[in-house]
Amino acid sequence: MSASALRVGIAGLGTVGAGTVRLLRVNSDLIAARAGRPVVVTAVSARERHRERGIDVSDLAWHADPVALVSDPDVDVVVELIGGAEGPAARVVEAALSAGKPVVTANKALIAVHGARLAAAAERAGVALAFEAAVAGGIPVIKALREGLAADRLRRVGGILNGTCNYILTAMRETGRDFGVILAEAQALGYAEADPSTDVDGIDAAHKLAILAALAFGRPVDFASVHVEGIRRIGAADIGFARELGYRIKLLGIARHTAEGVEARVHPCLVPETAPIALVDGVFNAVVAEGDFVGRVMLEGRGAGAGPTATAVVADLIDVARGSLVPVWGAWQAALFEQTSVPMSSHRGDYYLRLTVLDRPGVIAEIAAVLRDCGVSLKSMLQHGRAATGTSDEAVALVLVTHETEERSMMEVVGRLSGLDVVVEAPAMIRIEPG
Amino acid sequence: MSASALRVGIAGLGTVGAGTVRLLRVNSDLIAARAGRPVVVTAVSARERHRERGIDVSDLAWHADPVALVSDPDVDVVVELIGGAEGPAARVVEAALSAGKPVVTANKALIAVHGARLAAAAERAGVALAFEAAVAGGIPVIKALREGLAADRLRRVGGILNGTCNYILTAMRETGRDFGVILAEAQALGYAEADPSTDVDGIDAAHKLAILAALAFGRPVDFASVHVEGIRRIGAADIGFARELGYRIKLLGIARHTAEGVEARVHPCLVPETAPIALVDGVFNAVVAEGDFVGRVMLEGRGAGAGPTATAVVADLIDVARGSLVPVWGAWQAALFEQTSVPMSSHRGDYYLRLTVLDRPGVIAEIAAVLRDCGVSLKSMLQHGRAATGTSDEAVALVLVTHETEERSMMEVVGRLSGLDVVVEAPAMIRIEPG
Numbered sequence: 001m002s003a004s005a006l007r008v009g010i011a012g013l014g015t016v017g018a019g020t021v022r023l024l025r026v027n028s029d030l031i032a033a034r035a036g037r038p039v040v041v042t043a044v045s046a047r048e049r050h051r052e053r054g055i056d057v058s059d060l061a062w063h064a065d066p067v068a069l070v071s072d073p074d075v076d077v078v079v080e081l082i083g084g085a086e087g088p089a090a091r092v093v094e095a096a097l098s099a100g101k102p103v104v105t106a107n108k109a110l111i112a113v114h115g116a117r118l119a120a121a122a123e124r125a126g127v128a129l130a131f132e133a134a135v136a137g138g139i140p141v142i143k144a145l146r147e148g149l150a151a152d153r154l155r156r157v158g159g160i161l162n163g164t165c166n167y168i169l170t171a172m173r174e175t176g177r178d179f180g181v182i183l184a185e186a187q188a189l190g191y192a193e194a195d196p197s198t199d200v201d202g203i204d205a206a207h208k209l210a211i212l213a214a215l216a217f218g219r220p221v222d223f224a225s226v227h228v229e230g231i232r233r234i235g236a237a238d239i240g241f242a243r244e245l246g247y248r249i250k251l252l253g254i255a256r257h258t259a260e261g262v263e264a265r266v267h268p269c270l271v272p273e274t275a276p277i278a279l280v281d282g283v284f285n286a287v288v289a290e291g292d293f294v295g296r297v298m299l300e301g302r303g304a305g306a307g308p309t310a311t312a313v314v315a316d317l318i319d320v321a322r323g324s325l326v327p328v329w330g331a332w333q334a335a336l337f338e339q340t341s342v343p344m345s346s347h348r349g350d351y352y353l354r355l356t357v358l359d360r361p362g363v364i365a366e367i368a369a370v371l372r373d374c375g376v377s378l379k380s381m382l383q384h385g386r387a388a389t390g391t392s393d394e395a396v397a398l399v400l401v402t403h404e405t406e407e408r409s410m411m412e413v414v415g416r417l418s419g420l421d422v423v424v425e426a427p428a429m430i431r432i433e434p435g
Numbered sequence: 436m437s438a439s440a441l442r443v444g445i446a447g448l449g450t451v452g453a454g455t456v457r458l459l460r461v462n463s464d465l466i467a468a469r470a471g472r473p474v475v476v477t478a479v480s481a482r483e484r485h486r487e488r489g490i491d492v493s494d495l496a497w498h499a500d501p502v503a504l505v506s507d508p509d510v511d512v513v514v515e516l517i518g519g520a521e522g523p524a525a526r527v528v529e530a531a532l533s534a535g536k537p538v539v540t541a542n543k544a545l546i547a548v549h550g551a552r553l554a555a556a557a558e559r560a561g562v563a564l565a566f567e568a569a570v571a572g573g574i575p576v577i578k579a580l581r582e583g584l585a586a587d588r589l590r591r592v593g594g595i596l597n598g599t600c601n602y603i604l605t606a607m608r609e610t611g612r613d614f615g616v617i618l619a620e621a622q623a624l625g626y627a628e629a630d631p632s633t634d635v636d637g638i639d640a641a642h643k644l645a646i647l648a649a650l651a652f653g654r655p656v657d658f659a660s661v662h663v664e665g666i667r668r669i670g671a672a673d674i675g676f677a678r679e680l681g682y683r684i685k686l687l688g689i690a691r692h693t694a695e696g697v698e699a700r701v702h703p704c705l706v707p708e709t710a711p712i713a714l715v716d717g718v719f720n721a722v723v724a725e726g727d728f729v730g731r732v733m734l735e736g737r738g739a740g741a742g743p744t745a746t747a748v749v750a751d752l753i754d755v756a757r758g759s760l761v762p763v764w765g766a767w768q769a770a771l772f773e774q775t776s777v778p779m780s781s782h783r784g785d786y787y788l789r790l791t792v793l794d795r796p797g798v799i800a801e802i803a804a805v806l807r808d809c810g811v812s813l814k815s816m817l818q819h820g821r822a823a824t825g826t827s828d829e830a831v832a833l834v835l836v837t838h839e840t841e842e843r844s845m846m847e848v849v850g851r852l853s854g855l856d857v858v859v860e861a862p863a864m865i866r867i868e869p870g
Contacts, residue, residue: 023728027588031652033770036583036762132583135637138729140583148567148575150469151749153462218468276735279714293458294573294746297736314586324759325473335468425526 003037005295006321009075011066011092012082013046016106016133016145018053019306020079020313025055031314035321039314071097077320079313085109097121097129104316105311106133112207115214119328129328130316134163135208137287138308139301140315145215145289145328152291157216158254161208161266163283163303164192164199165231165251169239169268170281173248173390178236191283201230202251202266209253213264215330216289217257217339222264225341226253229267238354238428241268241399242380245352248278252433259341263347268430270352275435347407350379350432353400355417356425363422365400370416377403395424401432438472441756444510446501446527447517448481451541451568452868453488454741455748457516460490466749470756474749475510483489496527497554505530512537514748520544523867532556534563539751541568541744547642550649550656554763564763567752570643571596573743574677574736580650580724581765587726590611592651593689595641595703597629598718598738600633600666601688604674604703608683613671626718635687636665637701644688648699650765651724652692652774657699660776661688664702673789676817676834677705680787685712698782703865705787722856764770782842785867786816789834790852791860798857802833805855812838830859836867 044063122129212220285303478496556566649656720738
């Protein structure tokens, strides 16, 4: 171990930052053996200097301004763990690349939104911009796509990309309780943030999906083209009906590469309860990739948390220490190419539709006529509630499952059904995925 | 794409060899984009020159002697797909490394048996010795362990490493039929070789486990220390009893790193039917790794076949083309260290024991006394057959499940039970794993 140490500056000492410092210390011998030289933290930056983090940072250089960390002569590589697509995180990464220092980051928003520009800067500087920790925590999914599956033409990539949503949906299924109750519980347990919108509205998963799609299909990362829906509108009723129909509800991110272009979407899905991805519960993440030669590969593990995320950050540091320099997006900028984004309205699939209708004669005929007029054919129908006991004006739930159809037809169906007098609430539409 | 091409010589044109040629041709544009330069096959070697392989090799240099391929000046990297731990495969790889040419191989036997010596040769020559295709086909598990999880101290690695055995055990469970019948069927379908012993006796899985354990724990690869049992003795009765007890039977390879040293073993296991690995069926493989910081990571996909295996071979070629040079075993030779191998007799776990006993009064008391005398405590017992209708001298099956105990105690139990007059067949012992 005579080689000189790789000196690391860490910007951001939240859970992941503190976990990274801890991991580099606890496993220092093993990391040095694998990296071929010691990997040591020399400098840090965070908002508050004196805060209890479970680690001692008193022997490290302290920079109140994270951008100053970059110009510290004792910093060879900058680890950005501040978060956010703009602001100090972006400034630190830009400054590091301009200074010709490699960057390791866990920042999915930054990479999803500015990843194309930052990769070009890294390429010009001839340094690494690594973000294994940005997607699926400790699961080495970036490396799998960028290197392990580099020989194959991938057609589909995605999976369960947000542990908070998966925890909430799992708990809703297990307890039968509603979204709001479980969210409050998840917040109390630390599985959901005080402001949960980035997670529960699907934005975090969409950041990750944009990154996976860019790597899988060799296109410049394009967050804006991802269709995003969250899980707030999933009710206990939907979880129950899904179970009855043999499905589970998961928030999936799915990107497909077809002859028409790239379809990228994050939304709740009904998946068959026997599909491998349906069985991934709680805070676990799973990423599925499908290619022409390799078939289907699935990677599963903890998608968040200090420990798993820190292993991904330090794996990237080991790559930097080893001197490996792989193109940021799996191919150099000149070899990436824009690909048409397929709009959500062109998506084809089966659909679940839950209606709240008045329990009157002729209701089903009226609804069936709307579907027929829009060219949508029914696979099955479920009705619970008062129907068997005669007619009344009470509202009952009616669940429809369609055969494969185009999203634009379903949009028309939903619009027309919403206009019917007998439909008393906004219809709940959930897409069905094979898993 | 102005950079010079990486010129590939392939020794061995069986299923995987032909698949590799095909993949390099079909995906040539994509592979060149990712590798930064074209990757082209220039020379091949195989036993028969003119054989239908579904690929045209007439424009490639032909070497009757695979070792001659190495000295072909138009070959930059040698791909060894001959197979076998000795003979021509070993000679080709040794010659290539001696000549300072990087090697990519799918040969698990060679790497498991001679991997330490060959890695030393590769390290001296300063060239890559890559074997992603040797374990779990298209699943990038070597890369995951050697790079993706390099920051963590792994405690356990293993999984379903042989698709033939998993296919047979899955088919036995689904059809209720016996090993021999399903094996014959698997042979007819091409899922099992004419001589199936390498697969069904666990040797192939043991080769792969030895490789995984070396990577995970940073020790020189040590095939000889792996305990190996195959699946020939698993009967339809065991599959049935396992189901009744809430388990499935899988051939697992498991390596653990404990305070006592490294335990590495391949044998049939009862795993709880709800464990993720219990749900991996048919020809699929799954590899599980557990570390202090990362927790549990599972990778699943096709473990064999031309397509998946070729993607792993070509991923390694892309790494070579990119100029990446990672230590063969995750750390340079000097940083690997011998670790005590824990003998199988020290293994601790729960055990399943199926006895065929005469249906007489006092039999259970006699058997229970043996367990008591050996210090083994029972968790549950299942008896099927004639017991309820009175006593007779017909043989019935008796299944015992123990609490955690040491293997040496179970060996004593099995020995003593075999000696009892009322036990009419050799007891069938299967270890129980948490999954």
